[in-house]
Amino acid sequence: DGVPAEEEDLPLGDGGAEEHWSPPTRAERDPYLCWWTVEKDKPGVQRPPLTATQRRALETPLTQQERESLTLAGGEDDWVTDLLQFARAYGGKHPDAFCVPSRENFRKVLDTVSVLASGDGVTCSYRGGTFDAGVQYTPRQDLDEALSRALKWLPKKKDKSNGWTFTHPFEKLKQYQRALFWRHLFPFVWPAVQP
Numbered sequence: 001d002g003v004p005a006e007e008e009d010l011p012l013g014d015g016g017a018e019e020h021w022s023p024p025t026r027a028e029r030d031p032y033l034c035w036w037t038v039e040k041d042k043p044g045v046q047r048p049p050l051t052a053t054q055r056r057a058l059e060t061p062l063t064q065q066e067r068e069s070l071t072l073a074g075g076e077d078d079w080v081t082d083l084l085q086f087a088r089a090y091g092g093k094h095p096d097a098f099c100v101p102s103r104e105n106f107r108k109v110l111d112t113v114s115v116l117a118s119g120d121g122v123t124c125s126y127r128g129g130t131f132d133a134g135v136q137y138t139p140r141q142d143l144d145e146a147l148s149r150a151l152k153w154l155p156k157k158k159d160k161s162n163g164w165t166f167t168h169p170f171e172k173l174k175q176y177q178r179a180l181f182w183r184h185l186f187p188f189v190w191p192a193v194q195p
Helices: 052-059 064-068 078-090 103-118 143-153 167-181
Strands: 122-124 127-131
Touching: 052 167, 064 167, 078 103, 078 167, 103 122, 103 167, 127 143, 143 167
Parallel strands: none
Antiparallel strands: 122 127
């Protein structure tokens, strides 16, 4: 007759108690499991937790002199591969600072870092123009100054990406810059480096 049935007219799951559906619980992500090492029959490699010395190294900004002293192996762009190896092991933020990042977060950082390193510059769909087109970034640059300019180009309050356009990628670049200076403290990424 075009009217919804009364509740008591509706059939219940197993003839009695009302069933309540809830989504399956998602397993907590292991913050130290290196997802790129997991194979069908192998559980994957666990990265060791940070030491206090490693944490200090990643949190302490470098001086201009320290940045300029950084040595980059290989060609002009090879540092990007090196950064990616570091970032996939230490580039996470949740559940622990400097943990292994999720695949999605790693991909988002890669997107911005690749256009900064290439000199293409950063664009976004809700702001015209390109940030730093023609500037090829390297770890020797003053990334605090660059982030400051980036946030003038696209202020945080106008950034619809929740920080993924500039803030998070620049933080990962700065962490890499610091780790590169102190690379002997990170044998998980650079096992052959001596102090």
